[in-house]
Amino acid sequence: MRHNGSSLPIRWLLPREFVVTDAEMIVGTVLGSCVAVCLWRDDPPIAAMCHCVLPTRVPTRQSDVMGAYVDETLRHILDEVRIPGERARRLTARVIGGAAMRLHNGGGQVWETVGAANITAARRILAAARVPVVRELVGGSEGRRIRFCTATGEVTVQSTAPAAALQERGSRLR
Numbered sequence: 001m002r003h004n005g006s007s008l009p010i011r012w013l014l015p016r017e018f019v020v021t022d023a024e025m026i027v028g029t030v031l032g033s034c035v036a037v038c039l040w041r042d043d044p045p046i047a048a049m050c051h052c053v054l055p056t057r058v059p060t061r062q063s064d065v066m067g068a069y070v071d072e073t074l075r076h077i078l079d080e081v082r083i084p085g086e087r088a089r090r091l092t093a094r095v096i097g098g099a100a101m102r103l104h105n106g107g108g109q110v111w112e113t114v115g116a117a118n119i120t121a122a123r124r125i126l127a128a129a130r131v132p133v134v135r136e137l138v139g140g141s142e143g144r145r146i147r148f149c150t151a152t153g154e155v156t157v158q159s160t161a162p163a164a165a166l167q168e169r170g171s172r173l174r
Helices: 070-081 114-128
Strands: 010-012 017-021 026-031 035-042 045-052 092-097 102-104 110-113 133-138 144-149 155-159 171-173
Touching (some): 026 035, 026 045, 035 070, 035 144, 070 114, 092 114
Antiparallel strands (some): 102 110, 155 171
């Protein structure tokens, strides 16, 4: 049964969390430089969303939990949702977030923004897995509040800025 999302249970993700489910629900989170990737397939139904903080694990951070890093979290989720022999195009992705915040190398030099690095990592992993990114709302300097309907694959995005990002307010990604 496909819902419009209004009567579905809501699950909120905190940074470093992800969900893989065949249940119909709304998955929500709030992003700054973090990136969320929403994966969706309608037949057989499966949905996944992650709220990743950094693009890749650094050797000194081995104790961090699964879900913190874009590259390893996406690989893990893709392993869970893929059907052996499945054509990649049946699974689709939406990438949201990655607002600008500076990433320093420890010596005072700026490499790139954390958000840009997170976006690049998500695009790279999805391209390598041959999962098409059907919609993106990435970059910029404002946070975003998102709601992902696992029943339909629809993502609703709202800016967290008062009025600075009106073009994003209420955007729907399908």
